[in-house]
Amino acid sequence: MNVGKIPFLEAVNGSTVMLPCTYFSCIGIKNLYFSWSFNESGTMQKVCDSTIATEGVLPNVAIYRDRVTFIGMNRENNISIMLWNITFEDAGQYTCYGVNPKEKGKNHSAIFSLYVVEELKVVDKTLTIIIASCVGGAIALLMGFMLIKNFTLFVLAKLEEKNKECLVTSSGIDNTENGLSGSKADSKPTPKKK
Known part of the structure; x- marks a missing residue:
């Protein structure tokens, strides 16, 4: 599971945010179970879950929390969710979890932190x-x-x-006018004065 390069988001109260999560399996998937959970005062509350039968099949997602929409597309290995009209109570850690039986039941998870603020800082x-x-x-x-x-x-x-x-x-x-060095130059007679 992967929540991207930046595993946190600061959002304004009342806005809509996407919590990203993708999965990858080099051997493919079969009955991949995934879920999103919210850590509410130390207790994990389920947000949504589903099972993806095989690659390319859109899952039938059960949603357990208000203002949540599943926006993932299985053909892109995307199991992201959207939170609508967020409040300060929505701030906290969200865990994207998955287990692929094809990987001998090995489970994976990634944590995404959401911070809700009154207004973004300049x-x-x-x-x-x-x-x-x-x-x-x-x-x-x-x-x-x-x-x-x-x-x-x-x-x-x-x-x-x-x-x-x-x-x-x-x-x-x-060298041309005076002859080569070391050679004997022809002596010219000096003109006589009359």
């Missing part, structure tokens, strides 16, 4: 926004620094490559 998110902005700004600054650094290194590498080309070209010109 959460001040200023601190969260400030922290997120600072972290985002720091990451953006770091990325900007890395981009500038990489661009600078790229430009310096290109300039160094260009300087090497200039040195090779200029040394080639010197």
Whole structure:
């Protein structure tokens, strides 16, 4: 049995809420018995129950509490219930229970907590926004620094490559005009002045 990633709900007095519950069996089901119970001052009060004969069959659910509707769909392994017009007395723990005879009678359960409030609290998110902005700004600054650094290194590498080309070209010109180093250059006579 599974009641989802968040096994609790805070709801406003007078609203309608869904209490989620799903089941899973890798070997399939046969006469899966399930029930919902409410912990009322330490005593478990049955909310609803039924037996699902096989996969894909909608169960005939018996409901024992006012303002409760079964909304599960067996083909989706869903055995959720809906509570209508909730009151403060509806707050507490609800247990989704199931036993599959195909699993040698192994039973499973999941607890869902319902909190009923007069009105939902408005959460001040200023601190969260400030922290997120600072972290985002720091990451953006770091990325900007890395981009500038990489661009600078790229430009310096290109300039160094260009300087090497200039040195090779200029040394080639010197060797052509003056002869190769270590070779004897032809001496040209100095022009005479008249």
